[in-house]
Amino acid sequence: MPRGSKDKYTDKQKRKAEHIEESYEERGVSRDEAEARAWATVNKQSGGGERSGGSGQKKSPGAKAESRRSSARRAVATRHGVPRPGQRLEAMNKQELLERARRQNIRGRSSMRKQELIEALRKA
Known part of the structure; x- marks a missing residue:
C-alpha cells in the first residue's frame, strides 16, 4: 500500500491514479498492489505531488528547446554508431x-x- 498523505497531489493526479488502479484491478491484480502501482505510475509520470513554492527546476523555453535538440543529436549519433x-x-x-x-x-x-x-x- 502506498505510504504518506496524498494531499499534495492535484485532483487530476488523483483521478489518474484512481483510473490506473481500476484498470489493474480489472486485470486481476490485488487492490493493494493495484493502488501501489497506480501511485508509482503517477509519480513516475509527473514527479510526485504538486508542491507550492516552485521547488522544481524551471527552464526557459529556449533552454528547453536546446536540451531537446542536444538530446536528439545524441540519440541520432547513438543509432548511427558514432x-x-x-x-x-x-x-x-x-x-x-x-x-x-x-x-x-x-x-x-x-x-x-x-x-x-x-x-x-x-x-x-
Whole structure:
C-alpha cells in the first residue's frame, strides 16, 4: 500500500491514479498492489505531488528547446554508431570496429582481427 498523505497531489493526479488502479484491478491484480502501482505510475509520470513554492527546476523555453535538440543529436549519433568523444578504440567490440572501418572505407576489413582493425583505423 502506498505510504504518506496524498494531499499534495492535484485532483487530476488523483483521478489518474484512481483510473490506473481500476484498470489493474480489472486485470486481476490485488487492490493493494493495484493502488501501489497506480501511485508509482503517477509519480513516475509527473514527479510526485504538486508542491507550492516552485521547488522544481524551471527552464526557459529556449533552454528547453536546446536540451531537446542536444538530446536528439545524441540519440541520432547513438543509432548511427558514432563513438562518443574520448571513446577508445580498444574499448569497442569487433562489430563496432568493423562498422567504423566500413564508414571509413578501409579495404580488407572483413578479414582483419580486432587488433588489425584498431591499427587500420588509427592510420586512416
